[in-house]
Amino acid sequence: MKNLKPLFARLNKIPRAALITIGLFVALGTFAPWLAPQDPSAQNLLEAGSGPSAAHWLGTDHLGRDTLSRLLIAANTSLVSVGSVLGIAMTIGIAMGTIAGYHRGWVDDVLMRVVDVGLSIPSLIIALAVIGIVGPGYWTMVLALALAWWPMSGRISRAVAVSIMSKPHIEALRVLGASPWRIYFNHLLPGTIGAVMVYATADAGVAALAVATLSFLGLGIQPPTPEWGQMLVDALPYLESDPRQVLLPGLALTAAVIGFNTLGESIALNRIPKPLTRRTLAARRIEVAGWGKESLDAK
């Protein structure tokens, strides 16, 4: 057991590392337009493929564009597209899931058969088919991925909604005579969103990978918008002569995907560091413990 302790201690730090990675990704992605030191599309063929220097901290690509700026803007692209995909998919999924979970019966049956159909087709195939029909483009890709993604969140939110609906606190509301609107919007929906968000975090990594995959194949984000998957394709011919160009976007993408997966898992397992420290929690417990214990005869 003694030998295992340091191992456990290190495991406890992993959620923190994931939190920092994703925090960094979100912060850099959000503020990328202001943070990027140079125009990510400005070409300078004289400096093409040059290594790190004072002017270009991470070097330049085959067209002489600043790699650091491109990586940062790509983080922004990735963040926005993943956010939109999950946002649209979760909205549809949660709406269908909660309606099915609230009504049960035939509504539930019909909606879940639709979800079954969606789930039975691999998501990338759906996305490829939609893009194949409509043609490649930024919003086409987002919509195609969202279309492929919602059945999963629909299934999960239906399960969460069913479990919430069967809880006595919802029954207590029914007995109090709460209207269906109140039960749905004040209790079922917030509860479901909270729980499904946990899955969304883990899904974000997969979605980021899917965006990169489609862009890598030239079906997603189109040049000149910088994107990690696209940067990988651009750098591929120089893999042997200048691996730096492939490694940098590859590392950024890997960090984001692993970060999201680990963070999602940590949230699901409740391993995220709490804002309330143990001491304040203990103090609140002690205060609460005394309530209602006074003799009732006193009254």
Next chain:
Amino acid sequence: MTHAPVLKVENLQTRFKSVQRGKYVHAVDDVSIELYPGEIVGLVGESGCGKSTLGRTIVGLEKASAGRVLLDGVDLSTLSGAALRNSRRALQYVFQDPYSSLNDRQTVGEAIDEALLIDGLRSADERTRRAKELLEQVGLPHTARDRHTRELSGGQRQRVAIARSLAVNPRVLICDEPVSALDLSIRAQVMNLFLRLQKDLGVACLFIAHDLALVRQAASRVYVMYLGKIVEHGPSQELYDHPGHPYSQMLLASVPEVDPRVEKLRSAPLLKGEVPSPTNPPSGCRFRTRCPLAVEDCALRAPASHVLSPDHNAACIFAPDLHGGKRSALIHQAA
């Protein structure tokens, strides 16, 4: 009881679809009970006899397949939508498990505030005042309003749940084993609080429990339920002293004595076996499969209800004998 009952349940039946195709589980079968204003009535029986389902059907959490629930003479089955919700609000339910009957995301104040809002109290100041008053009634400090329910202990949560039920000014409170999930030391406190509030507010109460001693202490009348049917009903003192149904006798005899020496000498005819499946209830008298007195006649037809004394009925062919104490010895022998 000269005045009209506040709650009248007539021939209520609740059935669930069985796992066996085309069969039904009759959890509550042809039950009629009455509750008069301001009284506490006990409902006792083994686990699985349908007492919780009866309570849940009365407040509308389960759908009745037959029968009526009359609240102040108004048949609730004739109402629907908002009218039903508003009428039924006078019927409140206190759940057994205080850990799941409150929303963990809410604070104590929000939970009570929501009940008041549902009841149609629009003014926020008025709701705050009333919430403070309710918390005081259940023995919690005002500061409890800002706390999340998950920070509270079981007893404190049950106090909050009671306060929330009382927030809508109910006429009838149905308590489904409200203290059985609590620690023994907390149980008495919550029970005392409950009895005091019941007396102060004059709410009629149906007290569902398997703790017979608790029911004897609290209730003025008792209904004994077995396999979805009421087998005996009477004033609690009378029923506890002279039970008229073999099931009630054996149920009462199964309460252990506190004194270990007395307990050793006690030759209780303990109830053997399990409650039969309500999917295929025994023909005739439902208790006959476990009854030490059962005769052939018991299997043929359901026993009629015998009036043993004013307001005391038991559904057993031997009820008059048992009530008079003639056959009690027989039960002991047979068991």
